[in-house]
Amino acid sequence: MATLPTQDVMDGEYSEEDESSQESSAWGRLFPLGESFIALDLSKEEYSFGRGDNCDVPFSNNGAKKHQCFQAYSKVHFKISRQLTTTGVHVFLEDMSSNGTFVNGEKVGKGCKQVINNNDEIALALKKNKAFMYMDLSSANDSDLPAEIKEKYTLTKTLGRGACGEVRLGFSKGSCERFAVKIITKKKFSTGGKHAVNLSKQVMSEVKILKALKHPCIIGIEDVIDTPEVLFIVLELVEGGELFDKVVSLSQYDEPTAKLLFYQMVLACKYLHDQGITHRDLKPENILLSTDDKETLIKITDFGLSKFVDAGSMMKTFCGTPTYLAPEILITAGTGTYTKAIDAWSLGVILFICLAGYPPFSDERKDMDLPKQIMGGHYTFPKQYWKGISEDAIDLIKKLMTVDAKKRITLADALTHPWFKDEEMKEKAQALMYPDTGSSMGPPVSVPKKRSIEVGAGEGPSPKRKTSQDTVSPPKTPSV
Incomplete structure (x- = not known):
């Protein structure tokens, strides 16, 4: 990244009086994105950050010293300054480090400056080691918030x-x-x-x-x-991204990893079912990952309240994203009364995608449209894509994706399926879910006025996934 031309900077320091709209002496704020960093209001014209005790903001607390990147921080790692230039007042970050300062994932470069803007993220030494988010108090607009x-x-x-x-x-x-x-x-x-x-x-x-x-x-x-x-x-807040994006980046999960993640999904959905709650919009976009690691804790999200949007809007969502919907929803055009079995079907579709890297139904089939494929359960396991996957995994998918909801496996029964008879996997799952104790937290927390709730229908249509079945070879990743 090129160094900013010095002739752009006018002589003299910028004065607070030059910005009459400023309500206080602070012109910017840094929010901590890492546990070893602290919040800071910026009111001086320049701040230095680094491992050295002489810095305006020294990384000297115990949390910072214990951080794995601490030794990679320079004595003066970076500076932030506010300057009046020919194009107005700007806030600059200058990289002083040997191992790099990153703004929104891009390395600035030692000795180089970069303008930083509202909501920019600053990382140190490694682009994934996020330290601060910058808020420009002059442009932050929260006047409409109650x-x-x-x-x-x-x-x-x-x-x-x-x-x-x-x-x-x-x-x-x-x-x-x-x-x-x-x-x-x-x-x-x-x-x-x-x-x-x-x-x-x-x-x-x-x-x-x-x-x-x-x-x-x-x-x-x-x-x-x-x-x-x-x-x-x-x-x-969970920052590891969506399961869908991870499947796209990996092409597909190896079976042991898919089993570890899917076991958590089934446990979580069974917990919901035990509380009388049906999610109704399970899909890879609604499965969040806690970290970038392949073996990670998952979080089910999107209890979207869109149950309360009018029925017409909801049906448009159904029509836009039928890939994960159970046959009984399509058969009744979204107007029927459904059981928690619809979540079991959606989980079956998710497991199919995790293991194969493509969805079980395709809008590219020439002989049958997408709703008909789903309503009839017309999906296959082509050997060229499933030859390395166990019969137990395929059997569980078939039991979850059974068209007749009354014959579909329950999540309680799914947890006892032979595919999940894997004590090493279960120990890993327990360690991820309960890192402090490594043990189960016991019976579910009771929920007042236990009742049946259908949550979801999503935050809008999911990305279109193109795949194929018998007439066209399935792609190795779902395309967006």
């Missing part, structure tokens, strides 16, 4: 958008703990098309039940803030 949320959280960059609203990264005030904050406009909570009926009270009832769920493989709901127009759901 006082109830601003008193407790600072909301920063948008993590995603969907049918029910957007998800933003949030930091709790005081501790700077990170969360994913789902923002849902109340007007979405309606049914009956033009004759909308407000369902806010019903929504809050459902959210409170979901908030009571406690399982290591289910995204936790930390807080719920209800305002007259908007519902804020503060969720546990």
Whole structure:
């Protein structure tokens, strides 16, 4: 990365008085992205960061010294400064390190400067060793947020958008703990098309039940803030990405790894079923990974509240993403009453994709359209793609993807299937789920007013997956 031309910088320091709109002396804020870093308001014109005690921000606390990258930090690793240039006031990061400073994953380069903008992420020594996120207080716009949320959280960059609203990264005030904050406009909570009926009270009832769920493989709901127009759901933040993206990057999982991850999925979904809750929108995008490691803790997410969107919108979602939907949903065009067996079918599709790298049904088949394939259970296991996969794994898929819901295997029975008779795998799963004790946490936490809940229908259509079956060779990865 080229060094910024020095002639752009005017002589003299920039004064706070030059920016009359600034409400306080702080012009920027650094939020910690790593446990060994602390939050910092930026009010001086320049700050130095590094391992040396003479730095404005020394990495000298016990947490920093114990970090695996500590010895890779330079005495002065980087500087942040605010300068008045010919094009206005800009904030610069200057890399002073031997092992690198990264902005949004890109190395700046020793002796080079780079302008940093609102929500940029700074990493040290390794691009995955994230240290800070920069917030430009002059451009941060949270004026539209209600006082109830601003008193407790600072909301920063948008993590995603969907049918029910957007998800933003949030930091709790005081501790700077990170969360994913789902923002849902109340007007979405309606049914009956033009004759909308407000369902806010019903929504809050459902959210409170979901908030009571406690399982290591289910995204936790930390807080719920209800305002007259908007519902804020503060969720546990998981940063390892989606299962779908991992399958795409790997082409497919090896069977032992797929078994470890899938075992966690079944345990989590069985827990939901034991509480009378049906997810109803299980798909690889809704399975999050805690880390980049292949063997990692999984988290089931997207209890999307879109159950409360009008039926017409929901059916459009069904039609847009039928790949993981059980046959009985398509047969009744989304208007029937379904059992928790629909989750078992979706899990079967997910396991198929993890092991083969492509979905079991294809919209490229010439002899049969996609809904007909699903409703009839027309999927196969071509030997060229399944020759290295065990008969037990294939048998479990068949039992999960049984068209007749009454004959479909339950998740309780799935856990006793021969494919899961693998004590080494179960020990790994226990260690991932309960790292402090290595043991089970015992019986499920009771949920008040146990009842049947259907959660989901998603945050909008999932990426289109192209594959093929008999007439066209299946691709090795689902394409987007």
